[in-house]
Amino acid sequence: MSPVAAPRVPAPEISVVIPVYNEQAILRESVVGLCEAMRGRGWGFEVLLAENGSKDDTVVIADALAGEYPEVGWFSHPEPNYGGALRAGIRRARGRFVVCEEIDLCDVEFHGRALELLRAGSADMVIGSKAMRGARDTRPLGRRVATRMYNGLLRIAVGFPGTDTHGLKAFARAPVAPIVDACVVEHDVFASELVVRAHRGGLRVLEIPVEIREKRAPSIHLLRRVPRVLRHVVRLVGAVHGSHGA
Numbered sequence: 001m002s003p004v005a006a007p008r009v010p011a012p013e014i015s016v017v018i019p020v021y022n023e024q025a026i027l028r029e030s031v032v033g034l035c036e037a038m039r040g041r042g043w044g045f046e047v048l049l050a051e052n053g054s055k056d057d058t059v060v061i062a063d064a065l066a067g068e069y070p071e072v073g074w075f076s077h078p079e080p081n082y083g084g085a086l087r088a089g090i091r092r093a094r095g096r097f098v099v100c101e102e103i104d105l106c107d108v109e110f111h112g113r114a115l116e117l118l119r120a121g122s123a124d125m126v127i128g129s130k131a132m133r134g135a136r137d138t139r140p141l142g143r144r145v146a147t148r149m150y151n152g153l154l155r156i157a158v159g160f161p162g163t164d165t166h167g168l169k170a171f172a173r174a175p176v177a178p179i180v181d182a183c184v185v186e187h188d189v190f191a192s193e194l195v196v197r198a199h200r201g202g203l204r205v206l207e208i209p210v211e212i213r214e215k216r217a218p219s220i221h222l223l224r225r226v227p228r229v230l231r232h233v234v235r236l237v238g239a240v241h242g243s244h245g246a
């Protein structure tokens with residue numbers, strides 16, 4: 001099996017980038033559901049699965065899906081790094097618009113609403129917020145509280161004015177590509193750096209409420225993430241305040 005399979009569709013309008021790690025249980029069902037729903041809406045799209053070092057059958061399933069669906073491609077990022085894989089996926093994206101997804105969400109309704117705003121030129125980036133008015137977050141209380149605490153931290157640390165940075169987002173590739181290149185923080189906090197830099201760079205960032213229904217519980221325990229996230233937020237503060245580039 002080759003270590004990478006590029007999508008076989010020419011010039012898609014939409015690139016859906018999905019970091020995946022040890023997702024054999026839901027990968028097939030999620031990708032098939034996503035592709036069928038997007039085909040059903042008549043969209044030209046590609047799906048890029050950004051894997052790194054899965055120890056289960058994720059890669060075997062991803063490769064089979066790429067064989068069955070010309071829209072689907074996958075690659076393995078060499079380091080164990082969610083943000084690195086997401087960033088590499090965005091760099092491979094060819095669409096005019098890029099949607100950052102999660103395999104346990106695959107919310108095509110969000111794609112539709114975000115695309116409408118992006119196509120109309122009403123925004124450069126659309127964030128699917130779990131925490132704004134109108135959102136419906138069915139995750140356990142601890143994770144909902146963590147989202148709000150993390151957002152409060154970003155507000156204090158870097159003046160982030162929104163309600164959510166992690167999770168679903170869609171953007172126009174051309175204005176956001178240089179911001180992706182400017183990001184320096186890895187792992188979970190890359191997603192936040194991207195949104196924070198988009199705000200600070202004067203892009204039109206719009207939040208819309210989403211309904212979160214995870215297909216399974218998260219793979220990493222919440223508390224185990226905290227020390228690394230805090231270290232990376234410190235790095236983010238340095239980065240956006242100029243010590244690590246603009």
Ligand SMILES: Nc1nc2c(ncn2[C@@H]2O[C@H](COP(=O)(O)OP(=O)(O)O)[C@@H](O)[C@H]2O)c(=O)[nH]1
Binds near residue numbers: 019218
């Ligand atoms: N490439 C890659 N993807 C990951 C990694 N950890 C989680 N993911 C993917 O990131 C998405 C969100 O992960 P999840 O466990 O649901 O965490 P949540 O964001 O807190 O809900 C899923 O598509 C996962 O497969 C990782 O280390 N590398």
Ligand SMILES: [Mg+2]
Binds near residue numbers: 102104217
């Ligand atoms: Mg999840």
